[in-house]
Amino acid sequence: MHNHVEMHGHASLQKKNLYMKHIVIIGSGIAGIETASALTDAGHWVTVIEKEVHVGGKLNNWTYLFPDFTPAEEITKPLFSKFREKDFSFLPNTEIKTVIRNNNKFSIETSGNQQLEADAIVLATGYELFDARRKEEYGYKIYDHVITSFDLEQLFKPEGKLTVAFGKHPKRIAFVHCVGSRDEKSGNHYCSKVCCITGVKQAIELKKRIPEAEIFCFYIDLRMYDKHFEELYRQAQEKYDIQFIRGRLSEASENIDKSLLIKAEDTLSGRPLKMNVDMLVLLVGMEAGEGTTTVARTCGVSCEESGFLKTQDSFLKSNFSDQEGIFLAGSCFAPMSVHDTILHARSAAQEVNDWLKNNN
Amino acid sequence: MKDFGYTVIKQRTIDYDQFDGRLLKEVLEMEPSFKVCLSCGGCTATCSAGDLVSFNIRRMNLMLRRGETFELESEIEKCMLCGKCMLVCPRGINLRNVIMLIKKSILKFKPAKT
Amino acid sequence: MKKEGKIQVWQDYQKEIADDHYFYVRSCIRQNFFPGSEQTFLKILRKELNKDIYENPHHTSCSGIGYHSDIVPFDTIQTIIARQFALMTEAGYKNLAVSCITSFGIYNEIIETWKEFPDELEKVRTFLKKATGREFEIPQNVAHASDIVYKFRNKISSIGKNRLINQKTGQPLKIVEHIGCHYSKMFPCKGVGGAEFPYVLAGMIESWGGEVIDYPERRHCCGFGFRQYLIMSNRGYSVSNSRKKFESMEPYHPDAIVSNCPGCPMFLDRWQYVIQEMENKTYGPNGQGIPVLTYEELAGLVLGYNPWDMGMQMHQTNVEPLLDKMEIEYNPDLKYTRKDGKMIGKPMMVGCGW
Numbered sequence: 057m058h059n060h061v062e063m064h065g066h067a068s069l070q071k072k073n074l075y076m077k078h079i080v081i082i083g084s085g086i087a088g089i090e091t092a093s094a095l096t097d098a099g100h101w102v103t104v105i106e107k108e109v110h111v112g113g114k115l116n117n118w119t120y121l122f123p124d125f126t127p128a129e130e131i132t133k134p135l136f137s138k139f140r141e142k143d144f145s146f147l148p149n150t151e152i153k154t155v156i157r158n159n160n161k162f163s164i165e166t167s168g169n170q171q172l173e174a175d176a177i178v179l180a181t182g183y184e185l186f187d188a189r190r191k192e193e194y195g196y197k198i199y200d201h202v203i204t205s206f207d208l209e210q211l212f213k214p215e216g217k218l219t220v221a222f223g224k225h226p227k228r229i230a231f232v233h234c235v236g237s238r239d240e241k242s243g244n245h246y247c248s249k250v251c252c253i254t255g256v257k258q259a260i261e262l263k264k265r266i267p268e269a270e271i272f273c274f275y276i277d278l279r280m281y282d283k284h285f286e287e288l289y290r291q292a293q294e295k296y297d298i299q300f301i302r303g304r305l306s307e308a309s310e311n312i313d314k315s316l317l318i319k320a321e322d323t324l325s326g327r328p329l330k331m332n333v334d335m336l337v338l339l340v341g342m343e344a345g346e347g348t349t350t351v352a353r354t355c356g357v358s359c360e361e362s363g364f365l366k367t368q369d370s371f372l373k374s375n376f377s378d379q380e381g382i383f384l385a386g387s388c389f390a391p392m393s394v395h396d397t398i399l400h401a402r403s404a405a406q407e408v409n410d411w412l413k414n415n416n
Numbered sequence: 417m418k419d420f421g422y423t424v425i426k427q428r429t430i431d432y433d434q435f436d437g438r439l440l441k442e443v444l445e446m447e448p449s450f451k452v453c454l455s456c457g458g459c460t461a462t463c464s465a466g467d468l469v470s471f472n473i474r475r476m477n478l479m480l481r482r483g484e485t486f487e488l489e490s491e492i493e494k495c496m497l498c499g500k501c502m503l504v505c506p507r508g509i510n511l512r513n514v515i516m517l518i519k520k521s522i523l524k525f526k527p528a529k530t
Numbered sequence: 531m532k533k534e535g536k537i538q539v540w541q542d543y544q545k546e547i548a549d550d551h552y553f554y555v556r557s558c559i560r561q562n563f564f565p566g567s568e569q570t571f572l573k574i575l576r577k578e579l580n581k582d583i584y585e586n587p588h589h590t591s592c593s594g595i596g597y598h599s600d601i602v603p604f605d606t607i608q609t610i611i612a613r614q615f616a617l618m619t620e621a622g623y624k625n626l627a628v629s630c631i632t633s634f635g636i637y638n639e640i641i642e643t644w645k646e647f648p649d650e651l652e653k654v655r656t657f658l659k660k661a662t663g664r665e666f667e668i669p670q671n672v673a674h675a676s677d678i679v680y681k682f683r684n685k686i687s688s689i690g691k692n693r694l695i696n697q698k699t700g701q702p703l704k705i706v707e708h709i710g711c712h713y714s715k716m717f718p719c720k721g722v723g724g725a726e727f728p729y730v731l732a733g734m735i736e737s738w739g740g741e742v743i744d745y746p747e748r749r750h751c752c753g754f755g756f757r758q759y760l761i762m763s764n765r766g767y768s769v770s771n772s773r774k775k776f777e778s779m780e781p782y783h784p785d786a787i788v789s790n791c792p793g794c795p796m797f798l799d800r801w802q803y804v805i806q807e808m809e810n811k812t813y814g815p816n817g818q819g820i821p822v823l824t825y826e827e828l829a830g831l832v833l834g835y836n837p838w839d840m841g842m843q844m845h846q847t848n849v850e851p852l853l854d855k856m857e858i859e860y861n862p863d864l865k866y867t868r869k870d871g872k873m874i875g876k877p878m879m880v881g882c883g884w
Contacts, residue, residue, distance in 0.1 A: 189535065189538065189539075192539050192724065192726040192727065193726050195535070196535070197532060197534070197535035197538070198531060198532055198535030198536055198539070198727070199531060199532075200531065200532065290452055290507070293451050293452045293454075294448075294451050294452050297451065299481075300454070302455070307749065309744075309745070309746035309747070309748065309749075310531055310744065310746070311745075311746055311781075312745075312781045312782060317746040319429075322430055322478075322482070324455045324474075324478055325430070325475060325478045325479070325482065327428060327429065327430050328428070328429045328430070329429060329430040329432060329482075330429050330430070330431060330432065331431070331432035331433055332433055418807040418808060420762075420765075420804060420807070420808065421762045421763060421765075422762060422763055422764070422765040422766040422769065423766050423769075423808065424766065424769055424770050424773055424805075424808070424809070425766045425767065425770040427770075427774075
């Protein structure tokens, strides 16, 4: 636990870079670390504040990434080495308490009673997954074999066990798309974008591990928006026999043998459909989360109705919050994939650097 | 049995657990390109027969996937085998072969009269 | 099944239930199907719990059946409800205790309408004044009678003489609980436990020693409703829905079904006989059916009341197997006799398992 901000050799750096400024980044997930690296490389002094004890954020808990099943470790390992090698200050177990603007600087007080002076702030507070318990009709945490995509991802780790009642492999698995997204009852009208491809990816991974299983995806629309996504969908049908049924699940109920009775409409044939499955996987969406909402409030930055942070525009200024000097990086802006987050984070660093040059 | 003037109504829900998959399995084995159908409806839009009678090739394919062989038998006769559907299909499915396979195999798996 | 998950849901849907001083509004049809139920409820509240519950003989049917069958227009039913409230206000009460689930739904629906459209409220005040000269206040608390029994379930459990336990095996009785659709499906926040996992009856069953059965079609409508049974040829809808529920609960071998609606237990009770006649199929062991009880009858059994005094001989599905399991004393020969020993007459058609 740091009690004061450590400056590793910043005195020598100060002489080198006339434009060196102090930037505080809130959040040490992939967006925070990527922005921190780029800004440090540009010659600035960066302090990264993180409310957890470890770095890496949500990607620490993921096993394989779409669309090509890259192990998440291949992204987190280089990030952690950047974190260790580069010269930025890290305050774990810390949250920001107050942010006050003084002319062109920000005075930040942290929960560890540190006082920081920053020339710019970058919010990289990330997302939270939708709590599937709010969708009572799917019985998450009530029925034994209803899990979320997050839970399933843990089962893909080497030590994970894919079994249901009586220790057997599930014979029939159904994925439910749009859980907590595009849904007024959940309070989230937007599309979380990355869940459809997650469903396709996980369906393939399940089929690889349990070749005799029948796997179904119950979708409303299939959003295969990025490079290689549509091809993965086709591969899922062609090579892995995944069945895609268009229709939203209305409910799941547990039978006496712990299997689940699910009801949906097969909209394309216009009739209601029901079936018994051994496991139900809920593809939960992304939400802005309490971390983002609290930090936004503290910094005086506006949120959209969805809870995600507002930017000055949708095209040229998607790293600029509506407060001068406060920038955004990563999924606190909108649901995004690892690929998009890294791009967004690098662009944030660029914008911060340019802004500091022109405004200070 | 007493007649009360009304009776229990047969459920129209597709019960996937009662699904007879034999015809589908046969067709898929002989024509694997059918696996990638996404029910876009392009085939039905251009169909020569579907323009004039109730034949709907997208629905035929879907009925096959749901094991509804009983209705398929009468409907499948209406296909003219003109091949326009294949020109449209974005996934490159050999639809004429699918129809021919259904015709050939359907007699094998015809459900017994109950 | 993880109980903790359900407990979380139940905690999200808590509602205010008044403590005392109720104005009771009866059900128009329940007295025909389950003659002793409302009387049992009043007895429990007055004698066992010492509560003040008052009913005005001038109160009427809420006309919910007519409203739901498109015979009674919305303005009329609003005025009828307003009159019920006027009687309540004149008697000096603020808490409504509703016997029927449809009425409960109607009261909630109209009160919500008045909240969202205050001009409707003013309109109705004018109507009532013109028609009857009465004025009314909106009740502070609207509780269904089953909510009230739920609220005092632990007290009933402590003074009760019988538990919901199979005395022969020592195991808790397996009981299916069924909520009337209008209780929580319209306004989930107005039902204890919400619409997916309602707790009002489950709480009673658990408190009295029984075990609640959760089966796949638990949420499904029993098929009552109004349009579909008023005309004989439509009743296929109703019987098909009840049958779906029976088929789904059969593997669990329930000992009884409990419901809090007037129509649901009536249907679940009567349709077992109809299905027996139409298909020769029953859902209990040895040609027996599954006894269907109202929550008042269940509470009465727990408190040790005489089953025939509560009108349980009027059920079409035999309740005696349940009474035997609970080892409740009853005399089968006294079913159709009055207190003075005179026979009231035997039914011509016997039901399922009698």
